[in-house]
Amino acid sequence: MKKVKIYFLLICLMVGFTACSTPQPSPKNHTHPKILRYALAQEPNTLDPQKVDASPEATIAYHIYEGLMRSYGDQLLYGIANSYEISTDGLVYTFYLRDACYSDGTPVRAQDFVYAIQRMLTEEDSSRPFMAYPIKNAAKIHRKELSIDALGVQATNDKILKFVLENPTPYFLQLLTLPTFSPIPAQSDPAMVDITLSNGPFMLKEWNHNDSIVLEKNPNYWDADNIPLDQVSIIISTNGTKLLDMFFNGELDVLPTSTTNVPESFSPYIQYYYNGANDFIRLNMDGSCPLSNKNLRLALNYALDRNAYVDALGSEDVTAISRYVLPILPGTHKTFGEEYPLEAFPLNGDAQKATDYLNAALQDLGLKEASDIRLELLVSDDYWARTEANIIKEQLESVLGIYINVFSVPYQTHMDLEETHNFQMSLSGWIPEYADPATYLELWTSDSSYNYASYKSEEYDECFQTANSQMDAQSRMSLLAQAETILLEDGALIPLQIRQSALLKNPKLTNFQTYYINTEYQYIYADFST
Structure with missing residues (x-):
């Protein structure tokens, strides 16, 4: 998910550099018709719901498709599901579908959800197959150890869909809000899938590659009467000056901007929000x-x-x-950070404790001098990452007397080296995939494919697994907080920072939500005040 931040930073820097003195915006009259206009700096790779990856394309997919459940801000809402039942052991979820159609009027059927989840696990370029792993046998099917017929999801009939899970998964309903779990009309030939066939509040009208995307209100959406917008116009451009002019001429309603050196003229229109990015340094513990x-x-x-x-x-x-763990994630009654405050290390550092631990490490490693410790910090070759790395290098070398080499490589090479465990320290980050602390903590279990740092702790594994077998929400959250503490007491990573973003927004635009999980914006119920 790191590339999402890179795309966003690109447009932020451009708009920030061009934002000097600006005229007052003169918003267009959006009453007839109501058109939301916003900008993207990057052409989406795809809008196929089982293949979208970066947040900008997932945002569009979120609005043209709809799964069984839907989120809007921190609310969990019904989507195509009209109701559901959960077995007392938390292993069986039964969903009852409402009367809903695709944009061509074809009914949405339970079989379409089964087909979509099968695609997640069998298509080579599926972006999120691991999201289906809570479903019984999904991981084994993805690894080609079992046939697709063993998957724990079944359409009882057109209106009833049943899931059988491997273990109780309290965040399962949150997973079902993601575009990845959106239905696709069942096809005998996967190559015949038509991604323009929408079942969400909007449908794809035009895609002029590297220029613009136009979404139109889906008249066949089950809740179309409550969708205020008639159209969404998305401009694809890296020209910051052009985009800023468009905003202040009333031709854009939403535009990402820099959070630094903000001109006073932006004040009535700027909105700050956490984008979900949480940065840290992975420390390779594989013994090499x-x-x-x-x-x-x-x-x-x-x-x-x-x-x-x-x-x-x-x-x-x-x-x-x-x-x-990102502290703004929901806990049981408040945010996770409010319910379980934690400062694992002093924010101002502690040079004496650092020296004490270093001396113990030198003895453990059979080394005489701190200068004998030479480490390499892997980073992507963008300006921001190199700047971060050089500050970290200077601090750690100054306090500890060790040597750190900053190894800067292209983004994809960085990802490849992490995935193959071919690094010592790596400047990394994570954006939550769903609204639960497990989205962070599951990365560090011994059997996780994302455990690039080779962290192994029986205590951590047991704590995390026990948490996810709990039916009581408070007990589960307490165990997840304990797992986070174990991870940090082991020094498995170096926490660094969480990020905030900013955008310019038309003051007349209402019910437009920013979000920090999977999608950047939520504008299903967006409207314009008169």
């Missing part, structure tokens, strides 16, 4: 480098002055953090 030593990992964590690091970045869109 000194970071398999816990004392060395803790020395690095205590040596870093995160507040000074953020100050040195000179950006107002990052907030120093010394925990791992």
Whole structure:
């Protein structure tokens, strides 16, 4: 998910650099028809719901398709499901579908959901097959160990869909809100799938590649009467000056902008929000480098002055953090951060503790001098990542007396090296896939395919697995908080920062939501005030 941040940063920098003195906007009259206009800096790779990857394309897919459930802000709403039942053991979910149609008037059937989930697990370029892993046998089917017939999802008839899960999965309903779980009309030939056939509130009208995308209100959507917008016009451009002019001429309603050096003229139109990005440094513990030593990992964590690091970045869109799970995720009654506050390491660092842990590490490793420890920090070759890495290098070398080499490579190479565990330290990050702390914590279990750092802890695995077998929400959240504490006490990573974004928004635009999970914006119920 790191590339989402890179795309977004590109347009933020462009608009920020061009934002000097600006005229007052003169919004168009959106009453007849109501058209929402916003900008993208990157052409979507696809709008196929089982293949969308980056947030900008997932945002569009979210509005032209609809799964069994839907989220709007922090609310969990019914989508194509009209109701559902959960068995007492939490393993069987039965959904009853409402009367709903695709944009051509064809009824949405339970079999279409089965077909879509089969695509997730069998298509080579499916972007999120692991999202289906809570479903019985899904992981084995994806690994080609079982046939698709063993999948724990079944259409009893056109209106009833039943899921059987591997284990109780309290966030399963949240998963079903993702575009990945949207239905596709069952086909005998996968090559015949028509992604322009929508079942969501909007449908794809035009796609002028590298120029614009136009969505139109879907008249066959089951809740069409409550969709205020008639059309959504998406401009694809990297020309910051052009886009800024369009906003202040009333030709754009939403435009990402920089969070730093904001002109005073932006004040009536700017909106800040957390985009979900949470940055940290992975530490490889596979035994091939000194970071398999816990004392060395803790020395690095205590040596870093995160507040000074953020100050040195000179950006107002990052907030120093010394925990791992994004604190704004929902807990049981409040946010996870409010219910389980945690500062695993002092935000200003602790040089004495860092030195103590370093000395213990030197003894463990049989080394005499701190200068004998030489580490490599893997980063992507964009300006922002290199800037972050150099500040971290300077701090850690100054406090600990070790040597750190910054290894800068293209983004895809960075991802490939992480996935093959071919790194020592890696500047990384994560954007939550669903609204639950497990979206972060599941990455570090011993059997996770995303456990690039080779972290292994029986205590952590047991704590996480026990949490996800709990039917009581409070007990489960407490165990997830305990798992996060275990992870940080082991020094498995170096927490760095969470990010904030900003956009310019037409003051007349209402019910337009920013979101930090999978999609950037939610505009299903957006409208314009008179």
